[in-house]
Amino acid sequence: MVLLLAGTGYNAALLKHLTGKSGQVTTCDIDPDVTAYTRRMLDANGCEDVRVVTRDGALGASRFSPYDRMIATVGMWDLPGAWWDQLAVGGRLVVPLRWRGLSRAVAFQREEKVMRSDSVKMCGFLPVIGQDGERNDYIDDDRLVRLYWDEDQSIALDLLHDVLTRPKSLAWTDETVGRVESFDGVWLRLSATERTTCRITAKPAAVEADIHRPASPALSPALVEADSIAYLTLERTTEGPEAEPQFRLGAVGYGAAGADLAERICAQIRAWSPARTAEPVVTAYPADTPDSDLADGAVIDRPSVRLVIAYGP
Template sequence: MTDVETADPQVLRTAMTDRLVREGTIHSAWVEAAFRAVPRHAFAPEATPEKAYDPYDIVATKKNEHGVIISSVSAPSIQAMMLEQADIKAGMRVGEVGSGGYNAALVAELVGPDGSVVTVDIDPDVTSRARQLLDATGYGRVEVFLADGEHGLPDRGAVDRWIVTAGAWDIPAAWTDQLTDGGRLVVPLRMRGLTRSIAFDRDGDRLVSRSAEVCGFVTMQGEGEHNERLLLIRGKEIGLRFDDGWPADPDALNGVFDTDRVEKWTGVTVAPAEPIKGMQMWLASALDGFCLMSVDPELDTGLVAPQNKRANITLLDGDSLAYLAIRRIGDRPEFGVHGYGPNAEAVADALVRELQTWDREYRQAEPVIYVYPAGTPEADLPAGRVITKRHRRIVISWPHKSQANKRTTMEKEK
């Protein structure tokens, strides 16, 4: 194949879609057809066609004064994943928060001429760009509104599907009030620092998860914006990220890394390419002092050796902490724990216990995530980790061991 041929947008679009189908990200004929139909490069004029059709790359469309991306065309793999989660049918009414244009065009293909698509964004530059590109590519029937997505769609009644294409910390009332009963909301929801694209079905005044996938998105702007808080340790080399909650005495951690390191290994190993999203969610829901550690790559002295230097699972308890570490045993990585501080031994043991509990009881399980109105009494919530936000109470509920094993057996029999 020549360079001219590979640069042809139609060839690139076919190759991108073929790859997403081959890898299983696209598994329905209707999502595949939409990806083959919509010219992604036309919605990403900032990029070369090769970059526009990279299945795993975003196209940044706007940055703030600090150079941080605040608007982008999401990676095709993420968009395909979320559209498969949404299960959009012909004739449906679909609302979208975040108006890149390309995703709305894909949805327009899915709903067909008898359906409707309304997209809303808080940024006039984003909505103006989306309107221009949708008109230029023949998707003029997609409605574009300039408004804060926190408040839903202006005067458009209920929708069958909501798709949110910005990272959300909470779920405002409008997203459920404007959703038909039995309708579906797909949203990248941040819980205790972990973001999952969750497909929720409406069940009366609550939402119940049907699937959850790892993802990353630029955060919501406007009233729904909620930023993590960062506690810097050892100058700016190491940071602890808190999504909700904050240490009662952050100064208690001064000098924590000057203490001797406690090192423990769990016997918990994983296959080289085995996903561990369930483990991360289990620890986030099981540990009261859960937070994430990050290490500045430019200031990294090698003092700490976390499993993931960008967002590593950490347990904080007053003046001591423990974080997830990893080493190789043969061809399999083994999880361990490094602890620091006066109570390093106890904190490390607590993290080890929960890692081993996940391995023993929940390795093949996924939680059900429920969303209730913020005023729901504790007694009316299912068992699980309760995260109270401004609008909602979110419950991460794990099956009992017998239920998890039963589900695993059923999945193996399919």
């Protein structure tokens, strides 16, 4: 039995095809216009037996539980308690999970007391309505540079107001990437080791004016502590129009602790480089789980769960 959270019917039809005649698929969405459209499309394509429920996806659909599979097609900041109650032990949950400014499609296997990932892949989904634990704001008067962080992080914007106008500290590694090679795993590494990991975005005007270019101006990892910040950067190391582009990775820091934060980013670049496709294990525990029962790793608390992000030895 499969529960699909959100969507317009396409994924539900695919899942019904996979489960076959004996399989049961339920899809739900909070918007009645969406579910009405879903119902019409499923009926028109021979999927009359897929259940369509108008309901807040965070509540699931307990009437038809337990489920062997649950899939969310909207970005989630938390894992609602109702999902724990409705997912069978041994069942599987696939969810676009958001933490520390990044988003990953995490495939969890439900165990007796925890949910443990066996796949963590890059993805992008619109965030679900109603989970507002993410924060964002500008750190400059021109509103060109913005930070994104979680509510459990202590970030005081008033301390960062003029941080990008202060002297900068550059730190470089010997690690390089090609033009189309992903370095997003550095962000994952930071989220598993540095509680202050967040996201920085810089509009082109900011880069043209005075700040050192983030590695990806639209979304790069950053570390923030008090009145200091550092973020991932890169520079081209090859010359000439015929040369295959290579880019060296490093970090730039601002503020009293900027140099230290930049070096800490570089340490995770070096840790990432030998195994660039390695994935962390994300373990979800109920929110009332004591610290003594948690696995080793970075702990991220949400209203319904405690997440532990960890890499193996």
